[in-house]
Amino acid sequence: HVANVTFQKINQLGGEPLIHPPYSPDCAPSDYHLFASLAHSLTGKNFVDKPHIKNHLRLYFASKKPDFYASGIDLLPIKWQHVIDNNGEYFEN
Structure with a gap:
């Protein structure tokens, strides 16, 4: 889906x-390397306020080495190709 103003500008x-659904379970951000790992780090956590959440996120991202991010980026084309190969249909990872 494309916002009307953006659509008009593209035409202009x-x-x-590219017409695509607004959400595809095959490309959900939560399925990607970074967010799967982040979700794991949040398991069992209870935060009392926003500063505690921000602190957890700051420490989480600071704890990751560059190769963690690089491996996640390297996986993107493989994941995208899998979606293409399955014609956008749902598939199990």
């Missing part, structure tokens, strides 16, 4: 928008 510039 001669582009063609």
